[in-house]
Amino acid sequence: MVxxxxxxxxxxxxxxxxxxxFETLLKWxxxxxxxxxxxxxxxxxxxLLHLADLAPSVGNSQPxxxxxxxxxxxxxxxxxxxxxxNEEAAKHYNDDKAQLYRQLKLAGLKExxxxxxxxxxxxxxxxxxxxxxxxxxxxxYSTVSMVHTxxxxxxxxxxxxxxxxxxxxxxxxxxxxxxxxxxxxxxxxVGFPEEEHIDPELERARWxxxxxxxxxxxxx
Amino acid sequence: MVxxxxxxxxxxxxxxxxxxxFETLLKWxxxxxxxxxxxxxxxxxxxLLHLADLAPSVGNSQPxxxxxxxxxxxxxxxxxxxxxxNEEAAKHYNDDKAQLYRQLKLAGLKExxxxxxxxxxxxxxxxxxxxxxxxxxxxxYSTVSMVHTxxxxxxxxxxxxxxxxxxxxxxxxxxxxxxxxxxxxxxxxVGFPEEEHIDPELERARWxxxxxxxxxxxxx
Numbered sequence: 001m002v003x004x005x006x007x008x009x010x011x012x013x014x015x016x017x018x019x020x021x022f023e024t025l026l027k028w029x030x031x032x033x034x035x036x037x038x039x040x041x042x043x044x045x046x047x048l049l050h051l052a053d054l055a056p057s058v059g060n061s062q063p064x065x066x067x068x069x070x071x072x073x074x075x076x077x078x079x080x081x082x083x084x085x086n087e088e089a090a091k092h093y094n095d096d097k098a099q100l101y102r103q104l105k106l107a108g109l110k111e112x113x114x115x116x117x118x119x120x121x122x123x124x125x126x127x128x129x130x131x132x133x134x135x136x137x138x139x140x141y142s143t144v145s146m147v148h149t150x151x152x153x154x155x156x157x158x159x160x161x162x163x164x165x166x167x168x169x170x171x172x173x174x175x176x177x178x179x180x181x182x183x184x185x186x187x188x189x190v191g192f193p194e195e196e197h198i199d200p201e202l203e204r205a206r207w208x209x210x211x212x213x214x215x216x217x218x219x220x
Numbered sequence: 221m222v223x224x225x226x227x228x229x230x231x232x233x234x235x236x237x238x239x240x241x242f243e244t245l246l247k248w249x250x251x252x253x254x255x256x257x258x259x260x261x262x263x264x265x266x267x268l269l270h271l272a273d274l275a276p277s278v279g280n281s282q283p284x285x286x287x288x289x290x291x292x293x294x295x296x297x298x299x300x301x302x303x304x305x306n307e308e309a310a311k312h313y314n315d316d317k318a319q320l321y322r323q324l325k326l327a328g329l330k331e332x333x334x335x336x337x338x339x340x341x342x343x344x345x346x347x348x349x350x351x352x353x354x355x356x357x358x359x360x361y362s363t364v365s366m367v368h369t370x371x372x373x374x375x376x377x378x379x380x381x382x383x384x385x386x387x388x389x390x391x392x393x394x395x396x397x398x399x400x401x402x403x404x405x406x407x408x409x410v411g412f413p414e415e416e417h418i419d420p421e422l423e424r425a426r427w428x429x430x431x432x433x434x435x436x437x438x439x440x
Binding site for chain 2: 010011013014015018019021022023024026027028029049051054055056058059060061064065067068069071074088089092093101104106117126128129130131132133134135137138140141148151152153156157158163165166167168169176177178184196198202203207209211213216218219220
């Protein structure tokens with residue numbers, strides 16, 4: 001109470017060290033496709049899901065619906081969908097690009113100890129529709145924020161995440177018997193990575209390098 | 221070289237302190253609608269955009285297209301779109317909820333020193349279409365990851381972000397004269413917040429509280 005000044009101790013200030021480490025986290029977050037089969041530590045998944053649940057959502061609607069896929073026969077159906085769609089995708093490339101495509105490892109579904117199917121409810125009661133009258137897709141975008149939060153939180157604990165999108169989303173919804181208003185946003189493989197890299201696998205495999213930000217930045 | 225062990229110093233390990241501070245960041249990231257008019261420090265916006273550009277993207281396509289909206293007449297057209305759509309939205313609520321809706325402050329467009337319109341290219345060359353044959357919307361989802369990265373990085377530096385979705389997205393695209401393949405994903409207000417809270421404004425205003433994660437979590 002010296003000087004009578006009231007100090008608000010609750011509002012956090014983030015240190016320069018935290019800001020630097022956060023940049024390191026962003027640089028080392030990778031889409032992981034090579035997993036160890038070791039299980040996650042007890043409680044780790046639940047902890048990460050609680051952190052991810054802090055993500056922003058339109059109208060505070062929290063539209064994400066998370067399915068932990070455990071049944072081996074359900075996982076097998078998802079893997080079969082990936083293999084079929086991946087083969088279909090390969091057919092659309094020519095010559096060298098087709099050959100390179102087939103060499104890419106695009107999912108770690110067989111090895112990853114945890115599978116999460118993340119859906120977005122297209123018509124949640126929560127939020128009373130606020131903020132999405134002209135941009136209904138902000139519901140799915142909220143769910144993406146939740147997925148991305150999960151991804152970053154996992155990497156901060158040394159846990160890898162791979163986002164698999166080479167799937168038939170309707171088939172996944174059917175296999176998992178979810179509500180008709182749920183739309184698949186992401187299918188995630190989660191586990192400890194076999195290797196860690198600062199550069200994306202698609203860059204190392206010479207599929208696609210990143211390009212400079214300046215090509216994506218405009219002023220009006 | 222003691223013992224001949226090779227230590228990989230490049231791969232980062234995140235400390236328990238970092239993990240705790242990251243949780244604090246997630247808890248204190250807010251959708252800000254009350255901004256000071258002070259400009260951002262020199263170089264701050266560019267720094268945050270470079271961090272956001274580290275976001276994941278399908279096939280490494282980096283489909284985000286960022287427009288810094290500076291011209292006062294263009295900002296005025298965006299503000300007019302917000303006001304019209306916000307009034308339209310209010311009409312869809314009854315009695316108490318309509319009254320409460322009209323009291324909510326849902327955007328800080330007039331005060332925020334920086335406006336960013338973030339679009340997603342629906343047909344980028346980069347990435348060679350990898351990963352999006354069955355889920356084309358992963359392009360827009362990649363752009364959401366970029367927006368969310370920007371949001372977190374900004375908060376870590378004490379800078380607030382508000383995502384405005386009560387807009388006519390086609391009108392915003394027209395006002396900003398962007399390519400036909402660009403779709404508006406987010407319109408962001410950026411600046412120093414007037415006040416900081418750990419609870420969402422929609423919760424404080426008794427519009428919508430958060431609900432327990434357990435209601436969104438399923439096993440199959």
